[in-house]
Structures are given as C-alpha cells and as structure tokens.
Amino acid sequence: MEKIPATSFALVSGSASWGIRFPEDVEEPGFRVARRDIVFDTPWGPSHGWKLIDIDGSVTADGQPRRILNVFAHGWPPDRIDHEAHRRVAWVLQEAGVAKIVASSTAGSLNRAILAGDFVIAGDILELHQTTHSTLPGRLSFECGARQMLCPQLAAVLQRTAEEIWPARARVYGHRAGLVAGHSWGPRYQTAAEARAYQSLGADFINHSIAPEATAAREIGACFVNSTHIVAAFSDYFAPPDESFRLEQVHGDLVRIASRISLKAIARAPASDECGCRRLRNPWPAAIRASS
Numbered sequence: 001m002e003k004i005p006a007t008s009f010a011l012v013s014g015s016a017s018w019g020i021r022f023p024e025d026v027e028e029p030g031f032r033v034a035r036r037d038i039v040f041d042t043p044w045g046p047s048h049g050w051k052l053i054d055i056d057g058s059v060t061a062d063g064q065p066r067r068i069l070n071v072f073a074h075g076w077p078p079d080r081i082d083h084e085a086h087r088r089v090a091w092v093l094q095e096a097g098v099a100k101i102v103a104s105s106t107a108g109s110l111n112r113a114i115l116a117g118d119f120v121i122a123g124d125i126l127e128l129h130q131t132t133h134s135t136l137p138g139r140l141s142f143e144c145g146a147r148q149m150l151c152p153q154l155a156a157v158l159q160r161t162a163e164e165i166w167p168a169r170a171r172v173y174g175h176r177a178g179l180v181a182g183h184s185w186g187p188r189y190q191t192a193a194e195a196r197a198y199q200s201l202g203a204d205f206i207n208h209s210i211a212p213e214a215t216a217a218r219e220i221g222a223c224f225v226n227s228t229h230i231v232a233a234f235s236d237y238f239a240p241p242d243e244s245f246r247l248e249q250v251h252g253d254l255v256r257i258a259s260r261i262s263l264k265a266i267a268r269a270p271a272s273d274e275c276g277c278r279r280l281r282n283p284w285p286a287a288i289r290a291s292s
C-alpha cells in the first residue's frame with residue numbers, strides 16, 4: 001500500500017491546468033516533480049492522479065524547501081463520473097496533515113460585471129444541499145462552522161500573486177469583493193434556466209468543484225482558497241449554440257498563467273494559522289455526544 005507522505009501544503013489541480021504537463025510546461029523556476037502517477041488507498045477506494053512536487057526554498061514563504069501534494073483534475077477518476085472523489089482527496093490530505101489547500105479551477109460567470117478571462121477568488125460558497133459524501137467520522141464527531149469557508153490569509157497571498165501575473169486586459173477579484181461561488185455537480189454545464197436560478201440565489205459564478213472542496217477542507221480543519229478564472233460570460237448561457245466552440249481555445253494562454261499563479265501561491269502560503277480557519281471545526285463536547 002502506498003504510504004501517504006507528511007506535508008502541510010496541497011495543490012488541487014483542475015481545469016485551469018488542463019492540456020499541459022503540470023508543472024513542467026509552466027516552466028516556473030523552483031518547482032520539480034519528485035513523483036507522479038501515485039495512487040493512494042482510502043476507506044472509499046483508490047484515489048488517482050497524485051504527484052509530489054518539490055519547491056525550492058528560494059521561492060517559499062519561509063525560505064525552506066517544501067514538498068507538496070498535488071492531485072490531477074480534483075481527484076476525479078478517469079473512467080467514470082464520481083461525486084465522491086472529493087471525499088477521497090480530503091481523506092488523503094487529512095492523513096498527510098495538510099493545513100493549506102489551493103484549488104485551481106475554471107468557472108462560468110453569473111454576474112454581468114464578471115467577464116470571460118477574469119480571475120476570481122470567492123468570498124463565500126452557495127451549495128444548498130451540500131455533499132452526501134462527508135469526510136467526518138459520524139454526525140456527532142465535529143461541529144463545522146460555515147463562516148470563512150475561504151481562508152482570508154491564503155486569499156490575500158493568492159490575490160497578490162494573481163495581480164502580479166494576470167493579464168492587464170482582465171480583472172482580478174479578491175476575497176474582499178465578496179463574490180459567491182455556486183455549485184452544480186456536472187458534468188453537464190448549466191442551462192439558461194439554471195443560470196438564472198443560481199444568479200437569483202446570489203451566486204456570482206459557478207463550477208463543479210469549489211463548494212464541495214471547501215466543505216471537505218473545513219471538515220479536515222484545513223484552510224482553503226480557490227484559484228479560478230472565468231471561461232464563460234453570463235450572456236453565453238443565453239446565446240445560440242456556437243459551432244466553432246473549442247474548449248482548448250477558451251482556455252488558451254491563460255492555462256499557463258493560471259497554473260503559475262497556483263504554484264506560486266502554494267509556495268508563498270504561510271504556515272501559520274492566525275487566520276483562525278482551523279478553529280472553525282471543533283469536536284462536539286463529550287457531554288453532548290454522551291447524552292441519550
């Protein structure tokens with residue numbers, strides 16, 4: 001059985017890094033793959049697509065070399081649609097002792113002011129029914145708060161990094177913008193009716209990964225932030241089918257830039273827990289658990 005290495009830092013990769021060899025094709029100095037194609041066993045089956053990435057101390061927050069865990073495509077298995085994948089990923093991260101998670105993805109805009117090509121860091125999530133695949137060991141094990149689902153400390157590091165690199169033709173929306181990330185499981189995109197519904201509920205953008213990953217991160221007591229760029233404008237939901245649509249063109253040159261941002265952000269992530277995210281998940285008092 002593959003042993004899960006100890007590390008405090010993890011990068012969950014998603015569609016923001018598709019179509020390239022990650023991180024080699026990003027050509028960001030200081031990052032090297034130590035191992036790839038790792039499969040970890042979990043209580044709910046194998047979790048595929050893991051890498052170990054070594055980060056040189058010259059680019060980390062504390063000047064120390066850092067080994068991080070990285071998983072491809074949110075840990076989704078390659079051969080089937082599986083909404084449980086995020087639980088297996090979270091379990092691996094918990095076993096590793098991960099405390100800081102940067103998760104890269106793309107999203108569709110539900111806000112007329114957020115355009116294709118903009119970079120968005122969520123301030124909250126909207127996932128009304130939550131996942132049925134909780135990582136918690138029982139209903140009365142831990143009380144998980146719903147405040148600060150996105151870590152303000154990680155978000156500040158990510159925003160500064162994005163503002164250095166993201167093309168000037170687009171915008172970077174930070175944590176303080178208060179944008180809300182909605183959730184649908186996919187794999188189908190949203191219909192026009194669904195886009196209107198999510199917008200009316202208060203979501204500013206939507207994808208298939210941010211909310212369950214944020215919830216899973218809270219359940220393991222880790223800080224979480226999304227590193228996301230917009231690939232579809234709100235008006236696209238109402239436009240006629242585009243015969244010329246090619247996913248690789250939508251992603252274009254932003255894939256390498258987005259990948260650089262997520263790499264640099266996890267390297268620059270501080271180890272401290274001053275943000276308080278960890279304290280928003282607590283064991284239920286024994287007196288409550290014992291009552292009958």
Ligand SMILES: [Zn+2]
Nearest residue numbers: 151223275277
């Ligand atoms: Zn935090």
